[in-house]
Amino acid sequence: SSKTTSDDFSESSSESEEDEELTERRTETNSDLPSEYWQIQKLVKYMKWGNQTATVIVLCALRDFNLAQETCSKSTKNKEAVRRAGAIPLLARLLKSPHENMLIPVVATLQECASEPSYRVAIQTEGMIEDLVKNLSRENQELQMHCASAIFKCAQDKRTRDLVQQYGGLEPLVSLLSHSENKQLLAASTGAIWKCSLSMENVAKFEEYNTLEILVKLLTNQPEEVLVNVAGALGEFARKPANRVTINNCGGIPPLVNLLTGTNQALLVNVTCALGACASESKCMGTIDSLDGVRLLWSLLKNPNPDVQASAAWAICPCIENAKDAGEMVRSFVGGLELIVNLLKSSHLEVLTSVCAAIGNIAKDKENLAIITDHRVVPMLAKLTHTNDDTLRRYLAGAVEHCCTWGTNCAMFGEEGAVAPLVRYLKSTDPAVHQATALALYQLSKDPNNCINMYENGVVKPLVDMMGSTDEVLQEAAARCVRNIRLLALANEKARYG
Template structure:
C-alpha cells in the first residue's frame, strides 16, 4: 500500500491512474485496507489528484475516495485534508461519473456528522446538489438526493435546501422508474417535512398525491420513507385532509399485512395519528370504510410484537371514542385480544389496551363481553402499575363496568377495592377522577360500602373534597353520600371532617358538586 500511495505523486498520469485504480480495488469493501491506506497518507495524495486535468486520473482518484469514505474512521481525515471544497467543485463537472462519485463521497461524509454537514453547507455544497436532482443520469440523481437527505437532518439545512429550490425536483423524482431514486427523494422530503414552512411547500408542489401513489408499490424501503414523509406532513390539519383525499387510508390498511416489520409499524403509527385527530372525524370514517377495524383486530390476534400491539390497540382506542365504532369493534372480536394485552409486560401496550377497553365499556351492551373475557382480574392488577396513565385507564374501565350491580360484586371479589382506595392518594388529577368515579359506583352496593371503609377510604375521600378539580369533588362527595347510607360510616365521615368540607362545597359554582354535597349532608343529618 505504501509504494502505491507514493506512485500517486508520480509525474506520469498513467502511473497515477493505475496506482489510484489499484488502491480503489484494495479499498472496496475492505475496512482494514481502508484504514491502512489512510495511515499511509493515501487520502491526502488522492485529494491532491482531485485537481488533476486528466479525466481518467480524476475518475480513479475520486472512485478510490468513494470506497474509502465508506469507512467512518477516515471521514475526519478527508475533511482535514481539504477534501470537501474540492468535492463540491466536482459536483459541477461535465462528467456524470465524476458528479455521481463526488455526491457519493459527500453523502457518506454527511451521515450522522453535524460538523461535516456544516462544512459541506459552508463550502456551498447544497445548491449544486439540488441542481443535480435534474440530471438525466439516475445514478447522479440518487447520490445527490442521498447527500441532501443526510444534510437535511440539520434543521438549518432544511431551510437552505428548500431555498435552493429542491422541493419541486424532489417531487418529480418520486415518479422515477428507479426505486432507489424514489427512496432517496422521499428520504429528503421526510427530513425537510420537519420544518413547518416546508410542509406547506411540499403540499403545494403536489407532493402528497405523488407520495400516496408510491404506497401501492412493492418496495419496502420506498414505502417506509413515504410513510415517514406523510407522518411528518400530517402534523398539519390541512395536510391530513389532503392525505385522506389522496386515498391513503386503504393503502395504509393494506400495508398492515406487509412482511416488512418496519413498514407495518410505520403504517400502523400513521393510521393511529390520523385517527387521533380530534378536528375531523372523516379520518376515522375513512379507516372504517377501508376495513380498518377487522384488520386491526386480526393483527392483535396474530402479532407478538409490542410495537405493533401498541399501535393496533392505540388505533382501536381512538376509534372507540365513537359509539358506532364501539359496536363494530366488539362485533369484529376486538374485546378478547384487547383483554389479553392487559397482561403484556410492555407499559405502552397496557396503556392502549386499557384505554380501548375503557372506551368500549362506556357502552353498556359491551360490558358483558368485556367481563366474560376475563378483564377484571387483569384490570385490578394494573391498578398496582407504577405508570400513572395505566393506573388511570384501568381505573376508568372499572368505573365504567361498575355501573352494573353484578359487576360491582365481581370487582370487589377480584380485590379491586383496596388498590382503588390506595390510588385516592395519587397526586394525579386524572387518576383521582377515575378512582373516585369507580368507588362512587362501587359504593352503591352495601357490601362494598363496608369494604371501602375497612380499606381506609373515608379520610382520603374527605381530603379530595378540597380538590381543585370539580369532577373529583363531585365524585368524592357522591361516594361519601353512598357510604353515609350506613350509620356506622356517618360517624367516621364526621370525625374525618367531612361535614365541614361538604358544607363548604354547597357554595361551589358547579351544580353537580352542590347536588352531591347536599345529598351527602342529608344522609349525615
C-alpha cells in the same frame, strides 16, 4: 505489471512469520467472520507498510470487495474513528466545493455517517444543512440522492427541520418526487419529506406545493423502502383534520388498507399510524370500515412485533370512537375481544398503554364490557396499577373508569388491590393523569369498601385541592368522589350513634 506487483509487495512482506500465524489463529477463533474480513486485513497491512505503488494496488484490490457490507471498512467503529480524527470540519469545508465529482463522495460519506448521533449534531452545528439544501437543486441525481438521504437521517431533530425550511429546502425535496424512475432518489426524498413533516409548520409549507396529492399517488407500485416513507409522511400530514379529508378525496385510503396485508414491520407501523389518524374523520372511517380495514387492523394485534401491536391498538381507538355501530362491529371479530385483553400480559410498555386506551373505548359498550369482564379484564388491569409511567397511568385509569360500570367490577377492583396505587397517581405532575384518575376514583367510590380504602390512603386532601382546579371535569370528578366518601362516613356515624 505482475513483476511490479511482486517487487512492491516483497518490500512490505519482511514482517515476521509470527504475524501471519497470529492472523491464521484469529481466523480459526473467529470462524463466524467471513473470509473477506481477513483478506481485507491483509491488504490493509500491505497498505500500511508498502510504498506508493503497493498502496495504489491495494486500493484497487479493495474496490473488488463489497464495502457496503458491515464486516467489509460500513462500520460504526470506523465512523467514530473518522470523527475522532477530525474529519467533520474537513468534510464541511469540502462540501462547499463547486465540483460535483468532489461533492458526491463527500456527501455520500456524510449521509452514511449520519446514522450516528454525533455526526447528526456536527452536521447541524458545522453549518452543513445549508450546503446540503443548496446541492438538492443540482442536476446530478446521485448527489441529490445523497443530500436528501443526509437530510432524512438528520431531520429527526427539530432544529435541523427548521434549518431545512429556513434555507428553502422543502420545495426542492418535493420536486425530486417527479423522478419516480430513480427509486434510490425517490426513497431518499420521501424519507426527507417524512422527517421534515414531523414539524407542523413544515406540513403547512408542503401543502402549498400539493405534496399530499403527490404522495398519495406513490402508494402503489413502489418498493417497500419508498412505501414506508410515504406512509410515514401521510401519518404526519393526517394530524391536521383538513388533510385527512384530502387523503380520502385523493383515493388514499384503499391503497393504505391494502398495505395492511404486508409483512414489512416498519411499513405496517407507519400504515397503521396513518389510518388511525385518518379514522378520526368520520368520512375516512366510513371508507376504512367499508374496505374491512378495521378487521385487518385488529388482526395485526396478533403480529409478533410489539411495535406493530401497539400502533394497531392505537389505530383501533379512533375506529371504535367514530364507527356508526362500534359495539356490533367489535363483536363481529371472532375472538377479537379475548385477543386484545390477553395483550395486557405484554411486557412492552407501549403495547400496554395502547391496549388500555383501546379497552377504555371498548368498555363504553355494555355488551362488550360484559365479554371482556368474562375474560378477566379486571384483575389484569388491577395488576398493572403499580406502574410509574404517567402515559400508561392515564390510559389505565381510563380503562378502570369505564370497566367499573358493569356488574361487580367496581368492588372487584378493590379486592384486586387497585385502589391504593390509583390514589398515588394523584401525586403525578401530569394534569391528564389527574383527570383520568379522579374519574376512575369517582366510579370506584360507588363501592363502600373502596371508599374506606381511599380514605385510609389519604385521598381526601389531594381531591379537595383538585376541586379548585380550572379543569371542570377534574373539579366535578374530585367533588363527587369526596361526596361519596363523606356520605359513607355520615352513614357510619348515624348507624353508630343513631
